[in-house]
Amino acid sequence: MSHYSIKHIEEYWQIYRKSVRNPEAFWEEIAEEHFLWRKKWDNVLSWDFKKPEVKWFEGAQLNITENCIDRHIYTRGNKTAILFEPNNPNEPAEHITYKKLHERVCRMANVLKSKGIKKGDRVCIYLPMIPELAVAVLACARIGAIHSVVFAGFSSTALATRINDSECKLVITSDGSYRGPKTIDLKGIVDDALETCPCVEKVLVVKRIQSEIQMKEGRDEWLQPLLNEAYSDCVPEIMNAEDPLFILYTSGSTGKPKGMVHTTGGYMVYTAYTFKNIFQYREEDVYWCTADIGWITGHSYIVYGPLANGATTVMFEGVPSYPDYGRFWDIVQKHKVNQFYTAPTAIRALAKEGVEILEKYDLSSIKLLGTVGEPINEEAWHWYDDNIGKRKSPIVDTWWQTETGGVMISPIPYVTPTKPTYATLPFPGIQPALMNELGEEIKGNQVEGRLCIKFPWPSIARTIWGDHNRYKDTYFSAFENMYFTGDGALRDEVGYYRITGRVDDVIIVSGHNLGTAPIEDAINEHPAVAESAIVGYPHDIKGNALFGYVILKDTGESRNHDNLRKEINQIITEQIGPIAKLDQIQFTSDLPKTRSGKIMRRILRKIASNDISNLGDTSTLLNPEVVEKIIDQVIVKA
Numbered sequence: 001m002s003h004y005s006i007k008h009i010e011e012y013w014q015i016y017r018k019s020v021r022n023p024e025a026f027w028e029e030i031a032e033e034h035f036l037w038r039k040k041w042d043n044v045l046s047w048d049f050k051k052p053e054v055k056w057f058e059g060a061q062l063n064i065t066e067n068c069i070d071r072h073i074y075t076r077g078n079k080t081a082i083l084f085e086p087n088n089p090n091e092p093a094e095h096i097t098y099k100k101l102h103e104r105v106c107r108m109a110n111v112l113k114s115k116g117i118k119k120g121d122r123v124c125i126y127l128p129m130i131p132e133l134a135v136a137v138l139a140c141a142r143i144g145a146i147h148s149v150v151f152a153g154f155s156s157t158a159l160a161t162r163i164n165d166s167e168c169k170l171v172i173t174s175d176g177s178y179r180g181p182k183t184i185d186l187k188g189i190v191d192d193a194l195e196t197c198p199c200v201e202k203v204l205v206v207k208r209i210q211s212e213i214q215m216k217e218g219r220d221e222w223l224q225p226l227l228n229e230a231y232s233d234c235v236p237e238i239m240n241a242e243d244p245l246f247i248l249y250t251s252g253s254t255g256k257p258k259g260m261v262h263t264t265g266g267y268m269v270y271t272a273y274t275f276k277n278i279f280q281y282r283e284e285d286v287y288w289c290t291a292d293i294g295w296i297t298g299h300s301y302i303v304y305g306p307l308a309n310g311a312t313t314v315m316f317e318g319v320p321s322y323p324d325y326g327r328f329w330d331i332v333q334k335h336k337v338n339q340f341y342t343a344p345t346a347i348r349a350l351a352k353e354g355v356e357i358l359e360k361y362d363l364s365s366i367k368l369l370g371t372v373g374e375p376i377n378e379e380a381w382h383w384y385d386d387n388i389g390k391r392k393s394p395i396v397d398t399w400w401q402t403e404t405g406g407v408m409i410s411p412i413p414y415v416t417p418t419k420p421t422y423a424t425l426p427f428p429g430i431q432p433a434l435m436n437e438l439g440e441e442i443k444g445n446q447v448e449g450r451l452c453i454k455f456p457w458p459s460i461a462r463t464i465w466g467d468h469n470r471y472k473d474t475y476f477s478a479f480e481n482m483y484f485t486g487d488g489a490l491r492d493e494v495g496y497y498r499i500t501g502r503v504d505d506v507i508i509v510s511g512h513n514l515g516t517a518p519i520e521d522a523i524n525e526h527p528a529v530a531e532s533a534i535v536g537y538p539h540d541i542k543g544n545a546l547f548g549y550v551i552l553k554d555t556g557e558s559r560n561h562d563n564l565r566k567e568i569n570q571i572i573t574e575q576i577g578p579i580a581k582l583d584q585i586q587f588t589s590d591l592p593k594t595r596s597g598k599i600m601r602r603i604l605r606k607i608a609s610n611d612i613s614n615l616g617d618t619s620t621l622l623n624p625e626v627v628e629k630i631i632d633q634v635i636v637k638a
C-alpha cells in the first residue's frame with residue numbers, strides 16, 4: 001500500500017521518514033499506483049544540484065490529459081469536472097462534466113492543430129477566468145504544445161515581454177473580460193502587445209463580453225466557429241515524462257521575468273498527490289480555489305491537481321467585492337463548497353467588512369480552509385478560523401512557490417495539529433534546511449535562517465526558459481548543493497516551520513510577487529526622474545504596500561508633485577500592470593548608499609514603515625546625512 005491518503009500523524013511521520021530514507025522507492029510507488037502511463041520509466045530519479053539538473057521518471061511516456069480527463073470518463077463521466085461561476089451572479093453557473101470537458105478539450109486541441117501548432121510549440125493564453133482558459137491549457141497539454149498563461153491583469157508591455165521571451169506562435173484571448181461592474185478590453189491589450197511580437201502568427205478570440213473589437217485580417221479569428229467545426233475527439237500526443245508541460249513567468253528581484261519551466265511526469269505526480277492529501281478530497285466534495293489560473297496556484301490546484309483526482313473544481317470569473325462583499329460566501333452556499341482555498345490578502349479584505357454580512361449565508365458545507373501566497377498574520381488566521389471555519393475546519397497554511405510546482409510545507413488536515421501563522425511540517429519527500437549567512441546548515445529546533453531544500457522533489461522547475469545560467473545563479477548558487485527559496489523561515493521547538501517572508505528584493509503585494517528592479521526601471525523611464533528606489537512597508541490588507549523614493553533630475557524646476565505621482569503610476573501601469581502601482585511616492589534629493597554605491601534598502605524600508613527607532617549601523621554609508629533628511633521629509637509628512 002502506498003498510503004496515497006494520509007490519515008494519522010503517526011502515519012505521516014512513518015511516511016515522511018520513508019520518503020527521506022528512500023525517495024526513489026517512495027515516489028515510484030505513488031507514481032505506479034495512481035496514474036496512467038503509456039510506458040513506465042527506466043529510472044526514477046537522476047539529479048545534480050551543481051549543474052543543476054533534475055530528471056524524474058526518465059523514459060516514461062504519458063499524456064497528462066489522459067490522467068486528468070480520459071481515465072475518469074468511465075467512472076465519473078457525468079460528474080462535474082469544472083463548475084464555472086460567472087462574474088454576474090444572475091448568470092447561471094455552468095457544470096462541465098468530465099465527458100463534456102473531454103469533448104471541449106479535444107475540439108480545442110484540434111483547432112490548435114489546424115492552426116499549425118505542434119508538439120513543443122509555445123502558445124500564449126491571455127484569458128479571463130472563463131472555462132475556455134482551463135480548456136485551452138488542457139488542449140495544449142493534449143497535443144504537447146507548451147502553454148504560457150499570462151495573468152490577464154498584466155499590461156501590453158508585460159504581455160509582449162513574455163510572448164517574445166518564449167517565442168509564442170499563437171495567442172488565445174477574448175474580446176474582453178468582466179471584472180465586477182467593469183469590463184476590460186483584453187483584445188486591445190493583445191493588439192498593442194503584438195505590435196512588437198513578430199513571432200505570433202495567429203490569434204484566436206473567445207467571445208465573452210460581446211464588445212466591438214478589431215479583427216486583424218489573416219491573423220485573428222473567432223474561436224467558436226472553429227470549435228463548432230472541429231472533430232470532438234483527439235488522440236493525445238505521447239509525451240516523455242521530462243518534456244516541458246508549461247512555462248509560467250514569475251518576477252525576479254532583477255531583470256526580466258523568469259519563465260519557469262515545468263515538465264510533465266513529475267509535475268503531475270506531485271500536484272495530484274499533494275492535492276489529495278492537503279485538501280483530503282473525497283468523491284462527492286466540491287472544491288474551490290479562488291486563485292487565477294494566471295498564477296501557479298491556479299495551474300496546480302484549480303486545473304491539474306484536482307482533475308487528476310477526478311475532483312469537482314470551481315472556477316470563479318469575478319471578484320470578492322461584486323456585487324458585494326458577500327459574493328464568496330454566496331458561492332460557498334450556492335455550490336455547497338467543501339474545501340475553500342484563498343490568499344491572506346483576500347481574508348483581510350473580507351474581514352474588514354465585518355461579520356454581519358456573513359450571517360446571511362450558510363457556510364456549513366465547509367470542512368477545510370486553505371491559505372497561500374504570503375505569510376498569514378495571526379489576526380487574519382483567527383478571523384478565518386472563527387468566522388468561516390467556525391473552529392471546526394482545519395486551516396492549511398500552504399507554503400510553496402511557482403518554482404516548486406506544488407505545496408512544500410503545510411499541515412495535513414485532521415492529521416497535523418495546526419498553529420496560527422505556521423505552515424507546520426514538510427510534505428512527504430520534502431527536505432527543508434535552514435541556513436546561516438556563512439552557508440552552514442542550522443540544525444536543531446528554535447532556530448531561524450534562510451530556507452533551502454536539500455533534495456529534489458518531482459515538481460521542481462527544471463530551468464528558466466532560455467536562460468539556464470540564471471536558473472543556476474538564482475536558486476543553486478547561494479548555498480552549495482541546495483535549492484534556495486529566497487524566503488526566511490524559523491523552526492519552532494517541535495520542528496514546525498513559520499515562513500517569515502522574502503529575504504531578497506521581491507515584495508509580495510496582495511499575494512503578487514513584484515521585483516523592485518523592474519518597477520524602478522519603469523519609473524526611471526519618466527523624463528523627469530533621475531533615480532528611484534522601491535521598498536515594501538506593512539499594509540493592513542495587502543500585506544505589503546509599495547513605497548517609492550524618487551530623485552528628480554531638475555530639482556530647481558517647480559513641477560507639480562501630484563501630477564508627477566500620477567504620471568509615475570501611469571508608466572508603471574503601462575509597463576507592468578496596475579498591481580505594481582505605488583501607494584506612496586516621496587521625492588527626495590538623495591538616497592542612502594554604501595561606499596560601493598548600493599542603495600541601503602534596509603534603511604529606506606524602516607523609514608517607509610515609520611520605524612526609525614533602530615536604524616542600525618549607518619556608518620558604512622557614503623552619505624549618512626541623507627538619512628536624517630529623508631526621515632524629516634517622510635515622517636513629518638506622515
Ligand code: WTA
Pocket residue numbers: 250295296297371372373374375376397398399400401402403423485486487499500501502508511512513
Ligand atoms: C510566499 C505562490 C508564507 C513566499 C504559491 C514564496 C508564502 C512566494 C506562503 C511564492 C505561505 C507563498 N506563507 N509565505 N503559506 N505561500 N508564500 O511564486 O515568499 O506566487 O517564496 O507562489 O510567496 O510566490 P509564488
